[in-house]
Structures are given as structure tokens and as C-alpha cells.
Amino acid sequence: MKIIYILFIFLSINLFSQETYDLEYYFGEDYKNFNEDIPKPSDFLLNGKEVGSSHVSHDRLIQYMYALANASKRIDIQNRGFSYEGRPLVLLTITSEENHDNLIKFKRNHVDYIDGKSDNKSSNFYSRPVVIYQGYSIHGNEPSGSNAAMLYAYYLASSNSDDVKNQLKNSIILLDPSLNPDGLQRFANWVNTNKSQNLNSDSNDREFNEHWPRGRTNHYWFDMNRDWLPAQLPESKVRIKTFQDWYPNVLTDHHEMGTNSTFFYQPGIPSRVNPLTPKKNQELTAKIGKYHESILSKNGSFFYSEEDYDDFYYGKGSTYPDINGGIGILFEQGSSRGHLQESINGNISFPFTIKNQLLTSISTLEASVDLKKELFDYQREFFNSNKHNRNEYLIVGDQHDRSKLYHFHEILKTHNIITKKLDEDKIVNGIKFKKNNSFLIPKDQRNSRLLNAMIDNQTSFKDSLFYDVSAWSFLHSFNLEHSYIKSNEKFNEFIFSKPVGSIISKSDYAYVFRWNDYYSPKALYKLLSHGLNIKVSTDKFSIENNNFSYGSILVPVSNQSKSINEINNIIEEISNETGVNFYGFNTSKTNGIDLGSNDFKKINLPKIGLIVGDGVSSYDAGEIWHLMDTRYEIPITKLKYNSLSKIDLSKYTTLIFVNGSYLNKNTVEKLKNWVKNGGNLIGFRNATKWLDSNDFIKLDFIENTAVPKDVKFIDKNKFYGAQLTSGAIFNVKLDLSHPVNYGYYKEDLSIFRNTNIYLKNDKLSFNNPIKYSKENSLVSGYISKLNYKSILNSRPFVSSRLNKGRVSVFTDNTNFRAFWYGTNKLMINAIFFGKLM
Structure with missing residues (x-):
């Protein structure tokens, strides 16, 4: 009997693994009426099998989308740019053939209606097509979305049903089949390579357990579903341009979640909706949700809403539309994470996950067409009910760093936010704004709500739990001077060219040259890479009416390995490229330390190793790799932590340990000897605890243990969740004379924190070069009362000598999501000037 039972189980698994999924599985009997002249997805997949039999690679996905566009007059396709790995970022515009002939007019009219230039009582107001942006698999290892996009595009191109024809007549669908081409390709390679012919659903199988850094992220390991506001990545920039060109009424964002989950659609948790989002937005989200409920129920799929996920941070695909007059909708499908995987709900197949994504794509289209009158009214009201006084302006500037200000302006330009030129220097509320290093942002403009969302400071919340960060103000991430003015003047458009x-x-x-410019580190590295002898000032000085602060860089022309002409040519090229001004002098004599003083210290060319691999935060590591590679153009070697025992560490002057769990004890002594012999080790966030426990540095932690009182069992997760500091902004005070703070010109700095690691202030004040302000430390975001008490007595940076070497630690993330420009220099200073600390 036992043998028969085992045989039965084997046959069941084998039969299940060989089950075929054809077009009838996805579309039912309807597919038999599809246009036979339209190419099928199976024509472009491995071995001619149907979608879901394997994971589509990005190249085959794009080939198919171009084939559809060539075969169908309902589809137009364009390539808007390329990912970091050179993959095309395509967009399909899908609508009726008649609508395609009038797309330019529809786009212009759509925006005119938003701006109130056309009367909503006219017949054209409601008869125009509704605009829907549907995007798939922004996390590359959540591939059911992109695979469903093939089927959905095929459905829209080939269906002959009257319902679909009517929907295409009344809609313009902007279909983005792969929001993360590099991650999708990486994951498809993994699962297809590890797939068995006879599918194995055991979750321990290699197929379901990717190697670090996994396919979720893009080339530089960013979570691109957090970049809708920062707009730092090429993939993000093109999709935001598409959004701002069209202002879609509905945007869908197709994701996956844990294998043991079912299917989620928005609305999310009601108490966690950003207060800047109108109530009507959530009402329409719920109405659209009824269509998802209906189609999923008919398919026998289990689902839920109003749990787990929120609508607070506007940098996600499902929330960015909410502050732009649209309805953003998140879909989360329980993931097979391969082809067939066991779960508490039974085995979950890849085709099943694809079908749910396909069905909710179709229900979104149906809902958007049915509800377009309400969507149009909502969008019109959103933009027209937020009028400001035409004379109100936000003025921003940075009189010491034009490059940083330029990058802030580029983000505003990406988000279609208008800026105006300042005609003369101004002093506003005691702050100096130079006309060449400042600009104005009118409060009265179409995207004023979006602007408010980008600069908002909030410290009071309905809920103490957050799915993502609770603060992100760009004025603070860029450390900009800012104020508000009223003026009746007419200002011209501000055009900001790269410095x-x-x-x-x-x-x-x-x-x-001064160290205050954002690209001063890039200039310094280029000089050092030419083999030049370079020094840094450790004190202030002035010469020929030019004031120079701590950290100014000295380039002697004499006693160099290159000729005077060569050095001048090098400096001219570097200056043009980096935007950094070089000041020439013909004497060492200054008011302050002379150029020949011993208070100018020699700087050596850094050789940097970044520790990566299992246990390491790929996000944090990727932020540093991206910063050094794409902005400063400083080479950085990615070293696998588990391979350190085999690597000659003497090649490197600096090693960086980001947030992570470092468990390998075999490398501790080797690393410690490297530091003792002159190495410069920098640790971030959780790495501080590892460095302390292994005696690289002695740290005094403030330990917080919140004790629940009168908390019910059902609320225990909420209680502990409320103790997390998941992302808030704090004000710190800087000792400007300390090398870690070189390049900063004022004592106040906004710093981002997303940990609960607190280091006690040292009794010796000069050992606290960065410390949290005692008053009004919290600038924006949420922190529990207990943790706030701790932060007031803590410091986010500690540096200590270990024999000839140096160990420096940061409790906070100085490079958060590539848009925290204001604190990037802290890490750079720890690299270049570590030995001076």
C-alpha cells in the first residue's frame, strides 16, 4: 500500500509538471475569435511553447512587441532610451486605428482640459479617450507581470470582440512591458538555467533561491520602484517623461509578493494614505477594485485589499499618480519565483501567476472606460482646486555649490515643474540668494501639488507604521537654502545649463580650488590619477581677496612629474568637465596658513574596495557603486566578502562595509592586520555592530527596549513596528574644522536616518564632529518617543585609530537612493581624508 501511495504521489507531481498551458487557459473560448494574422507569443518563445512554459528573456519580449506593432494598426511602438546595460526602454501606445490618426490632438486636448482651457460641459470633454499607463515587473524577479504583458498586448491587438473594440475606441493604453529590463533579464537567466524538465516544486531547490544580488534590482542594484520621485535612473526618467507628457487617468503597477500569499489589489491600508492625496482618489480606487474583485472571483483566485500596503511615499509607481491627478493601483501576486513552487495554498504555477496579472490588466481597462466620466471630473478638479496666489514663490539656492543646485533643478525639470530666473541678488529672511546660484519656483503652476509633496515636512501622523520611508524632502536631501517670497514682478523662464x-x-x-563644489572630489581624483602631488588645507586662509575654508585643495605646479604646460592643460580640462574653478597664485604668502605650511597635508590616490555578497545590503552597496562610478568616476572594486581570505588586501587603501550581516570569522584577523598596517576602513549602519564586536573600534551603543503595556496580542506587531525608524530626516550640527566635514560651509545639515543604531556622544567634544541637534532635531518624518530621546544624546559618526590605520563608522545612510546629494561628501571625506581624522 505504501509503495502504491508513493507511486501515486510521483505520478501526480509528474503529471502536474507536464501540464500544458495554452491560449485557452488564459483567454477561454474567446481566443478562437482572435485575428489569425497577429503573431502569437509562442512564435517568439523557446521551442514555440506558450507563455509560462519558461521565463521570457527581455530580448524576446521586445522582439515580440515589435512584431505586434508591425502586424497591428492598433499598436505603435517607440524606444525612449536605454537601460544601463543597453537594453531598450520601449513603450507601446495601443488604441483604435482611428484614434492613432489623432494622437497628437488627443494628447494636447487632454492636457488643455487639465489646465481648464476647455469647458468640461462641451461634448468633447467626455467623449475623448481615457488614458491608462500599465507598467510591468519593475522588480525583475517578479516576472509574472512582463510575461502577462505579452498576452495582454496580444489580446488588445488580436481580439475581435465588440467589447474590446469599444474599449480601444474609448482609451489610449500606454503599455510599458518591462520597467526593469536588466533585472528581468538577470532573473530569467537564473530560473531558466535552473529549471528541471520535470518541474520540482520543493522551495529548497536552487531554482527558487537566487544568488546575490538577485534580479529584483537594476544594474546598480537600485529598487527602481522607489525612484519615481528621485528620478535618478535612466529607466525612471523616460517613464516619468511619458507620464508627464500624458497625465494618465489610471496607472497600474504589477508586482509579486511572497509565495504563501494570494493576490492583493489597492486600495491599501486606509490610515496610511498620504494626507496630500484627495479622498476622492481612494473612492475611485475602491470603485475600480470592484472590477478586479469580479474577474478574480470568476477565475477562482483568492485575493485581498486594504491590508499590508500603503499609499504614503509618492516615489512608488502606485502612488506617484495620486499626486498627479491620476489613480495609481498596485497589484501584488503571490510569486512562484520559478516555474512551480509549493506554498501553504498548494503548488503555485508560473502560468497561474501570469493569468491573474493578465486578468487584472483587462479589468483595469474595463473599469477605466466605464468610469472615465468620473476619472475626467476627478482629474480636472484635482488640478483646478489647488490655485495659489500668482505672486507666491519658493526661492532656493546654494551660493557655494552650483553643481548640486543644477542636479536639483534637473529633477524639477523631469517632473515638469516650472522655474523662474532671479534677476538680482536678494536677502530673504536673513538668507542671501545670489542671482546666479538661485532660482524661483512659482507656487501657482499645474504641478503645485507634486511640488508640495517633494518639499513637504511632516512630523505628525495618523499611523505610526510605514511600508516605506516617512520623509523625503528634496530641499533637505540637497541641503539647500530656501524661503518664500511674494512679488508682483514678471520673471523669465530659468534655463540652467550644466556648470x-x-x-x-x-x-x-x-x-x-575649494572643496565645496559637489564635483570637487571628481576633480581631485583626476588630478591624483595623473600622478600629481596634491595637498589639502587643514585650516582657513585668504589670498588676493579670495577666501578658502577647511579642505581647500592645493595643486603645486613646481616639483611635479609633468611640465607646467601639461599641468595647465590638465587643470583646464578637469575644470571644464567638473564645473570646479581653479584659482592661480604666484606666491605662498596668504592671510592665514601659507601655501608652503605644514598644515597642508599630502593626499594619496585612493584604491577602494567595496564589500559585497551574501548578507550585504545590495541597495546600500549599489548606491555607493553608482555614486563613485557614474558621478565621481572613481574606480571601486567590488570584493565578495566570502572571498576576502583569498584576496591581497594590500592593493587597497580603503575598504567600505555597508549595512549587512557579516558572519565569517575567518577574515577578521586578516582585516584587522590590514587596518593596523595603515588601512582605512569605513562601516555603515549594522556594520558598526560587527566592527565593534570584533574589536575594530570601541563603540558605546544606546540600547532601547520598548516595553509593551496594555497592548493586546493582535496589536503586538503594530507595537513593535511603531518602534522602527524606517526613514526620517534630522538636523545635525557640524564641526566644520573636522576633516569629515570639509566642504560644508554652515554648521547645520539635514541627514537621513533609517536605523535604530544610536552611539553615545563622547565626553571629549572634538570627538563629536557630527552630532544631533538638541532642539528641533526632527526635521521631517516619524520616530518613536523613546528613540527620539536616544537620538538627542547620540552622534551619527565615530572615527578611531587602530595602530597605523583608521576605522570610521556612520550610523546613517549618507547616499540614500542616490538623491541625498547633501551628505554624499561625508563618505567621500572619510575616503580621501581618513588619515587626518
Whole structure:
């Protein structure tokens, strides 16, 4: 009997693994009436099998989308750019053939109606097509979305049903089949390579357990579903441009979640909706949800809403539309994470996950067409009910760092936010704004709500739990001076060209440049890479009416390995490229430390190793890789933590340990000896605890243990969740004379924190070069009362000598999501000036 039972189980698994999924599985009998001239997805998949039999690679996905566009007059396709790995970022515009002939007019009219230039009582207001943006698999290892996009595009191109024809007549669908091409390709390679012919659903199988850094992220390991506001990645920039060109009424964002989950659609948790989102937005989200409920129920799929996920941070695909007059909808499908995997709900197959994504794509289209009158009214009201006084402006500037200000302006431009030129220097509320280093942002403009969302400071919340960060103000992430003014003047459009530096007086003696510009580190590295002898000032000085602060860089022209002409040519090229100004002088004599003083310290070319691999936060590591590679152009070697025992560490001057769990004890002594012999080790967030426990540095932690009182069992997760500091902004005070703070010109700095690691202030004040403000430390975001008490007595940075070497730690993330420009220099200073600390 036992043998028969085992045989039965084997046959059941084998039969299930060989089950075929054809078009009838996905579309029912309807597919038999599809246009036979339209190519099927199976024509472009491995071995001619149907969608779901394997994971589509990005190249085959794109080939199919182009084939559809060539075969169907309902589809137009365009390539809007390329990912970091050179993959095309395509967009399909799908509508009726007649609508395609009038797309330019529809787009212009759509925006005119938003701006109130056309009367909503006219017949054209409601007869125009509703605009829907449907995007898939922004997390590459959540592939059911992109695979469903093939079927959905095929359905829209080939269906002959009257319902679909009517929907295409009344809609313009912007279909983005792969929001993360590089991640999708990485994951498809993994699962297809590890797939068995006879599918194995055991969750321990290699197929379901990707190697680090996994396919979720893009090339530089960013979670691109957090970049809708920061807009730092090429994939994000093109999709935001599409959004701002069209202002879609509905946007869908197709994801996956844990294998033991079912299917989620929005609305999310009601108490966690951003207060800037109108109530009507959530009402329409719920109405659209009824269509998902209906189609999923008919399919026998289990689902839920109003749990787990929120609508607070506007940098996600499902929330960005909410602050732009649209309805953003998140879908989360329980993931097979391969082809067939066991779960508490039974085996979950890849085709099943694809079908749910396909069905909710179809229900979104149906709902959007049926509800378009309400969607149009809502969008019109959203933009027209937020009028400001035409004379109100936000003024922003940075008189010491034009490059950083330029990058802030580029983000505003990406989000279609209008800026105006400042005609003269102004002093507003005691703050100096120079006309060449400042600009105005009118409060009265179409995207004023979006602007408010980008700069908002909030410290009071209905809920103490957050799915993502609770604060993200760009004024603070860029550390910009800002204020508000009223003016009746008419200001011209502000055009901000990328800063270009220059040589202020050529010299055959010495050059000096300030460390305050964002790209000063890039200039320094390029000089060092030319083999030049470079020094840094450890004190202030002035020369020929030019003031130079701590951290100014000295480039002697004499006693170098290159000729005077060569050095001048190098400096001119670097200045033009980086936007950094070089000042030439013909004497060492200054008011302050002279150029020949011993208070100028020699700087060596850094050789940097970044620790990566299992246990390491790929997000944090990727942020540093991206910063060094794409902005500063400083080479950085990615070293696998588990391979350190085999690597010659003497090649590196600096090693960086980001947030992670470092368990390998075999490398501790080797690393410690490397530091003792002069190495510069930098640790972030949880790495601080590992460095302390292994005696690299002695740290005094403030331990917080919240004790629940009168908390019910059902609320225990909420209680502990409320103790997390998942992302808030704090004000710190800087000792400007300390090397970690070189390049900063004011004592106040906004810093981002997303940990509960607190280091006690040292009794010796000079060992606290960065410390949290005692008053009004919380700038924006949520922190529990207990943790706030701790932060007031803590410091986010500690540096300590270990024999000839240096260990420096940061409790906070100085490079958060590539848009925290204001604190990038803290880490750079720890790299270049570690030995001076």
C-alpha cells in the first residue's frame, strides 16, 4: 500500500509538471475569435511553447512587441532610451486605428482640459479617450507581470470582440512591458538555467533561491520602484517623461509578493494614505477594485485589499499618480519565483501567476472606460482646486555649490515643474540668494501639488507604521537654502545649463580650488590619477581677496612629474568637465596658513574596495557603486566578502562595509592586520555592530527596549513596528574644522536616518564632529518617543585609530537612493581624508 501511495504521489507531481498551458487557459473560448494574422507569443518563445512554459528573456519580449506593432494598426511602438546595460526602454501606445490618426490632438486636448482651457460641459470633454499607463515587473524577479504583458498586448491587438473594440475606441493604453529590463533579464537567466524538465516544486531547490544580488534590482542594484520621485535612473526618467507628457487617468503597477500569499489589489491600508492625496482618489480606487474583485472571483483566485500596503511615499509607481491627478493601483501576486513552487495554498504555477496579472490588466481597462466620466471630473478638479496666489514663490539656492543646485533643478525639470530666473541678488529672511546660484519656483503652476509633496515636512501622523520611508524632502536631501517670497514682478523662464568651471588666472606656481563644489572630489581624483602631488588645507586662509575654508585643495605646479604646460592643460580640462574653478597664485604668502605650511597635508590616490555578497545590503552597496562610478568616476572594486581570505588586501587603501550581516570569522584577523598596517576602513549602519564586536573600534551603543503595556496580542506587531525608524530626516550640527566635514560651509545639515543604531556622544567634544541637534532635531518624518530621546544624546559618526590605520563608522545612510546629494561628501571625506581624522 505504501509503495502504491508513493507511486501515486510521483505520478501526480509528474503529471502536474507536464501540464500544458495554452491560449485557452488564459483567454477561454474567446481566443478562437482572435485575428489569425497577429503573431502569437509562442512564435517568439523557446521551442514555440506558450507563455509560462519558461521565463521570457527581455530580448524576446521586445522582439515580440515589435512584431505586434508591425502586424497591428492598433499598436505603435517607440524606444525612449536605454537601460544601463543597453537594453531598450520601449513603450507601446495601443488604441483604435482611428484614434492613432489623432494622437497628437488627443494628447494636447487632454492636457488643455487639465489646465481648464476647455469647458468640461462641451461634448468633447467626455467623449475623448481615457488614458491608462500599465507598467510591468519593475522588480525583475517578479516576472509574472512582463510575461502577462505579452498576452495582454496580444489580446488588445488580436481580439475581435465588440467589447474590446469599444474599449480601444474609448482609451489610449500606454503599455510599458518591462520597467526593469536588466533585472528581468538577470532573473530569467537564473530560473531558466535552473529549471528541471520535470518541474520540482520543493522551495529548497536552487531554482527558487537566487544568488546575490538577485534580479529584483537594476544594474546598480537600485529598487527602481522607489525612484519615481528621485528620478535618478535612466529607466525612471523616460517613464516619468511619458507620464508627464500624458497625465494618465489610471496607472497600474504589477508586482509579486511572497509565495504563501494570494493576490492583493489597492486600495491599501486606509490610515496610511498620504494626507496630500484627495479622498476622492481612494473612492475611485475602491470603485475600480470592484472590477478586479469580479474577474478574480470568476477565475477562482483568492485575493485581498486594504491590508499590508500603503499609499504614503509618492516615489512608488502606485502612488506617484495620486499626486498627479491620476489613480495609481498596485497589484501584488503571490510569486512562484520559478516555474512551480509549493506554498501553504498548494503548488503555485508560473502560468497561474501570469493569468491573474493578465486578468487584472483587462479589468483595469474595463473599469477605466466605464468610469472615465468620473476619472475626467476627478482629474480636472484635482488640478483646478489647488490655485495659489500668482505672486507666491519658493526661492532656493546654494551660493557655494552650483553643481548640486543644477542636479536639483534637473529633477524639477523631469517632473515638469516650472522655474523662474532671479534677476538680482536678494536677502530673504536673513538668507542671501545670489542671482546666479538661485532660482524661483512659482507656487501657482499645474504641478503645485507634486511640488508640495517633494518639499513637504511632516512630523505628525495618523499611523505610526510605514511600508516605506516617512520623509523625503528634496530641499533637505540637497541641503539647500530656501524661503518664500511674494512679488508682483514678471520673471523669465530659468534655463540652467550644466556648470562649466574655469581657471581664474593661470599660474606657473600653484592652483587652489575649494572643496565645496559637489564635483570637487571628481576633480581631485583626476588630478591624483595623473600622478600629481596634491595637498589639502587643514585650516582657513585668504589670498588676493579670495577666501578658502577647511579642505581647500592645493595643486603645486613646481616639483611635479609633468611640465607646467601639461599641468595647465590638465587643470583646464578637469575644470571644464567638473564645473570646479581653479584659482592661480604666484606666491605662498596668504592671510592665514601659507601655501608652503605644514598644515597642508599630502593626499594619496585612493584604491577602494567595496564589500559585497551574501548578507550585504545590495541597495546600500549599489548606491555607493553608482555614486563613485557614474558621478565621481572613481574606480571601486567590488570584493565578495566570502572571498576576502583569498584576496591581497594590500592593493587597497580603503575598504567600505555597508549595512549587512557579516558572519565569517575567518577574515577578521586578516582585516584587522590590514587596518593596523595603515588601512582605512569605513562601516555603515549594522556594520558598526560587527566592527565593534570584533574589536575594530570601541563603540558605546544606546540600547532601547520598548516595553509593551496594555497592548493586546493582535496589536503586538503594530507595537513593535511603531518602534522602527524606517526613514526620517534630522538636523545635525557640524564641526566644520573636522576633516569629515570639509566642504560644508554652515554648521547645520539635514541627514537621513533609517536605523535604530544610536552611539553615545563622547565626553571629549572634538570627538563629536557630527552630532544631533538638541532642539528641533526632527526635521521631517516619524520616530518613536523613546528613540527620539536616544537620538538627542547620540552622534551619527565615530572615527578611531587602530595602530597605523583608521576605522570610521556612520550610523546613517549618507547616499540614500542616490538623491541625498547633501551628505554624499561625508563618505567621500572619510575616503580621501581618513588619515587626518
